[in-house]
Amino acid sequence: MPNSEKTEIIRNKGLEARPLDTFDRTILGELAVDAGLSYAELGSRVGLSAPAVHERVKRLRATGRICGTVAVLDGPATGKPFLAFVHVDTTGGSKSRTFRALSELPELEEIHSVAGDTCTLLKVRCASSRALEGLLARLYAMPGIKATRSYVVLSTYLERTPQAGITEALEEPPMDEAPR
Amino acid sequence: MPNSEKTEIIRNKGLEARPLDTFDRTILGELAVDAGLSYAELGSRVGLSAPAVHERVKRLRATGRICGTVAVLDGPATGKPFLAFVHVDTTGGSKSRTFRALSELPELEEIHSVAGDTCTLLKVRCASSRALEGLLARLYAMPGIKATRSYVVLSTYLERTPQAGITEALEEPPMDEAPR
DNA sequence: TGAAGAAAGGAATCACATTCGGAGCAATCT
DNA sequence: AGATTGCTCCGAATGTGATTCCTTTCTTCA
Numbered sequence: 001m002p003n004s005e006k007t008e009i010i011r012n013k014g015l016e017a018r019p020l021d022t023f024d025r026t027i028l029g030e031l032a033v034d035a036g037l038s039y040a041e042l043g044s045r046v047g048l049s050a051p052a053v054h055e056r057v058k059r060l061r062a063t064g065r066i067c068g069t070v071a072v073l074d075g076p077a078t079g080k081p082f083l084a085f086v087h088v089d090t091t092g093g094s095k096s097r098t099f100r101a102l103s104e105l106p107e108l109e110e111i112h113s114v115a116g117d118t119c120t121l122l123k124v125r126c127a128s129s130r131a132l133e134g135l136l137a138r139l140y141a142m143p144g145i146k147a148t149r150s151y152v153v154l155s156t157y158l159e160r161t162p163q164a165g166i167t168e169a170l171e172e173p174p175m176d177e178a179p180r
Numbered sequence: 181m182p183n184s185e186k187t188e189i190i191r192n193k194g195l196e197a198r199p200l201d202t203f204d205r206t207i208l209g210e211l212a213v214d215a216g217l218s219y220a221e222l223g224s225r226v227g228l229s230a231p232a233v234h235e236r237v238k239r240l241r242a243t244g245r246i247c248g249t250v251a252v253l254d255g256p257a258t259g260k261p262f263l264a265f266v267h268v269d270t271t272g273g274s275k276s277r278t279f280r281a282l283s284e285l286p287e288l289e290e291i292h293s294v295a296g297d298t299c300t301l302l303k304v305r306c307a308s309s310r311a312l313e314g315l316l317a318r319l320y321a322m323p324g325i326k327a328t329r330s331y332v333v334l335s336t337y338l339e340r341t342p343q344a345g346i347t348e349a350l351e352e353p354p355m356d357e358a359p360r
Numbered sequence: 361t362g363a364a365g366a367a368a369g370g371a372a373t374c375a376c377a378t379t380c381g382g383a384g385c386a387a388t389c390t
Numbered sequence: 391a392g393a394t395t396g397c398t399c400c401g402a403a404t405g406t407g408a409t410t411c412c413t414t415t416c417t418t419c420a
Contacts, residue, residue, distance in 0.1 A: 020258065028258060031251035035215065038376060049400050054378070056398095067252045071211035073342040077245045078200065078208060080346060085265075085294070085301060099337045106345030111338040114265070116331040121265060125342055127351055134350035151296040157279045158291040161341065162253040162305055165286030166260060170314035171307055218407060229369050234409070236367095 020065070023048060027056055028065065028164035035069045072161075080107070080125045083153040084132055086139075087118040093144020095120075101142070107135060118149070200245070203228060207236055208245065208344035215249045252341075260287070260305045263333040264312055266319075267298040273324020275300075281322070287315060298329070 020028070026046045030037060039050040039057075046053060060066045075081060090098075095113075102108050102122070110123035126132055132150065139145050200208070206226045210217060219230040219237075226233060240246045255261060270278075275293075282288050282302070290303035306312055312330065319325050 025258075028251070028253055032253050033250065034248060035251040036249045039378090040376075050376085051378080051380095051401085052399055063257070064254055065257045067254050068214060069216045069249065069251050070213065070341055071208070071215040071249050072247045073208055073212050073344060074244055074247050075342050077243070078342065078344060080342065083292070085292075096337075103338050105347055105350075106343035107347055107350065108338060109340055109342065111336070112263070112265075112333045113335045113337065114331040114333050116329070118331065121331060121333075127346055130353075131347070131350040134352065138350075149296070151294040151298065151301060153292045153294050153301075155293045156291070157276075157293070158283050158288060160289055161250055162255050162258065162260065162289065163286035164253060164258060166307055167285055167287055167311070170285075170287065170311040170318075172314065173310075219409090220407075230407085231370085231409080231411095232368050 018063075024056060024060060024065075025164050027053060028060065031057070031066065032161060032164055075125050080127055082126050082128050082132060083156065084124050084126075085151040085153070086122040086124055086136070087149040087151075088120040088122060088139065089146040089148070090119045090144045091146050093142075095144075098142050098144070102139075105135070107131065198243075204236060204240060204245075205344050207233060208240065211237070211246065212341060212344055255305050260307050262306050262308050262312060263336065264304050264306075265331040265333070266302040266304055266316070267329040267331075268300040268302060268319065269326040269328070270299045270324045271326050273322075275324075278322050278324070282319075285315070287311065 023046055027042065030042055030045055037045075039054045042057075043050045043053045048056075057066070075083060099111050102111060107124050107126040108122060109125055110121070112121045113119065114121045124132060124135060126135065129152075132152075136148060136150070139148060203226055207222065210222055210225055217225075219234045222237075223230045223233045228236075237246070255263060279291050282291060287304050287306040288302060289305055290301070292301045293299065294301045304312060304315060306315065309332075312332075316328060316330070319328060
């Protein structure tokens with residue numbers, strides 16, 4: 001075995017399931033905003049050397065904390081200025097097949113199964129209201145689609161990927177009694 | 181003026197407002213899925229040399245088609261397994277102030293003003309249902325918040341950033357009559 | 361047909377990612 | 391207590407890929 005491999009194995013020990021320390025969370029926070037940072041720059045921001053942050057980022061990837069690195073495209077600038085959320089009521093039917101078919105469309109950005117007075121929630125970004133109409137038509141052509149309600153986005157004040165921070169205060173017990 | 185600057189200026193001619201050709205759209209499509217690709221690899225996928233794609237990517241950034249490059253964090257793996265959409269009914273009030281305050285919370289991922297039977301739509305990712313409770317409490321403490329309806333996500337089948345593709349067929353006129 | 365502008369490719373340069381070896385530090389065992 | 395083991399850090403060295411420059415080619419327009 002080449003020396004490099006052996007070292008690699010030794011170094012990768014204990015990659016699994018470890019709580020995030022402050023360094024990790026800061027790194028995640030920075031990368032969630034700008035993944036184009038150099039390791040040197042990132043290191044100086046969190047107070048570590050480039051090799052150290054490199055090691056940590058590698059670990060964060062390996063353990064699934066970082067799922068990937070993507071370029072964020074501007075909807076309007078790339079020809080899809082129209083954004084809408086669509087609530088879908090379904091009756092039985094093979095959801096997974098329907099979802100897989102929908103996922104093929106680049107207009108579909110999110111598909112969630114939700115609790116509440118509706119069943120499924122879609123996030124759709126498309127070229128125009130006409131395109132949304134076409135998409136709804138396709139939806140209704142699928143089996144088990146009972147009804148839809150569309151919420152057309154007029155303006156977007158915030159839109160970003162998951163952030164690293166956690167507001168601890170939100171979990172404090174509410175006003176009067178401390179639950180369990 | 182140094183030679184490099186002059187060259188840069190010459191090279192940056194015509195950066196503004198040009199329609200995306202097939203190369204651009206393919207590049208955007210690839211980068212929206214994986215921004216970690218090397219220019220050489222990207223070039224071989226679209227059929228251009230590394231310097232050529234580099235030039236185009238630079239242009240796509242400069243013209244705002246690419247807003248940024250980010251690391252995609254896994255919600256559950258980073259301590260926020262709880263996802264919900266919250267519809268908010270507001271009465272008058274200074275929305276922008278409220279929105280700015282909300283944006284401070286890393287739990288808030290999206291804030292849209294929408295048309296439909298509700299006013300504002302929030303995407304919230306937090307640690308627990310208790311945290312959502314805490315967030316709603318903060319919401320109600322703000323002026324002009326009339327009511328909220330929360331849709332708790334049970335499972336997510338698809339979640340991604342804006343894609344480059346456009347399904348032309350969606351814009352075709354519907355069944356019977358050709359509009360306009 | 362000729363001239364000019366834009367874009368691509370090849371080669372060279374430069375910056376940064378990545379690796380390596382060693383040192384510091386904490387926890388565990390003797 | 392002292393030693394050992396394992397982990398993570400850092401500085402220096404290396405390699406790869408980003409970036410630049412220059413030339414060539416293609417297209418467009420006079």
